[in-house]
Amino acid sequence: MQFREGERVLKVFHHHPTPFIFWFFEIFLAFLICFIPLYLLQDIIPFSFFIIINIAFFVFFAFIIFYKSIIYWLDKLIITNQRIVHVNWLNLFKRKESEALLNDIQDIKTSEKGLISYFSFFDYGSFALETASAKTTILFEQAPDPEGIRQYIYHVRSI
Numbered sequence: 001m002q003f004r005e006g007e008r009v010l011k012v013f014h015h016h017p018t019p020f021i022f023w024f025f026e027i028f029l030a031f032l033i034c035f036i037p038l039y040l041l042q043d044i045i046p047f048s049f050f051i052i053i054n055i056a057f058f059v060f061f062a063f064i065i066f067y068k069s070i071i072y073w074l075d076k077l078i079i080t081n082q083r084i085v086h087v088n089w090l091n092l093f094k095r096k097e098s099e100a101l102l103n104d105i106q107d108i109k110t111s112e113k114g115l116i117s118y119f120s121f122f123d124y125g126s127f128a129l130e131t132a133s134a135k136t137t138i139l140f141e142q143a144p145d146p147e148g149i150r151q152y153i154y155h156v157r158s159i
Contacts, residue, residue, distance in 0.1 A: 001085055001087065004082060007080050007081060008080060010080060011079045013076060013140070014075070014076050014144075015072055015075055015124075015142040016123075016142050016144040018116070019124065019142045020068075020069075020142075024065065027064060030061075031057070034057055038053060038054070038057070067092070071092070074095075075087065079152065079153065081102075082101065082102060083099050084099065084153065086099070086138045098137075100129055103157075104131040104132050104133070105130075105132075105153070106130050106131055106132045107129075108129050108130075108153060109127075110125060110126065110146035110149075111125050111126045112124070113126075123145045124142055124143060124144055124145070124146070126140070126141050126142075126143065127140040127143040127146040127149050127150070
């Protein structure tokens with residue numbers, strides 16, 4: 001991301017941690033489901049093979065958690081005094097950047113799904129920003145306090 005002359009970062013938003021924690025527990029459950037048959041069969045298979053399979057499963061799941069953590073952390077919504085930039089990492093080698101000038105913002109929509117997102121600690125949802133030209137739409141999923149982001153952008157625009 002290249003900054004323009006006189007541009008400064010006002011605020012950076014990362015994804016809310018709650019959906020990632022739920023995803024982590026799903027992966028942990030899958031990890032346990034893979035290990036249960038292995039431990040039930042440990043008396044049948046040779047010990048060295050048992051150790052190799054355990055290490056392979058552990059490395060595989062550790063890699064998945066590490067990879068997803070990095071992608072989750074690198075995704076961000078950057079608000080500057082001139083524009084809004086969404087940096088969306090598709091994988092470790094490819095990212096997509098969308099930007100909208102503050103003056104071009106036409107509409108901002110927010111939504112929160114589920115009962116748990118209505119509690120203040122778990123306040124997350126979707127943030128969608130549309131510009132006057134229909135080709136620029138910024139969609140930031142799992143945004144922390146999407147209504148607060150919308151109000152912050154309206155506040156920055158009024159300055």
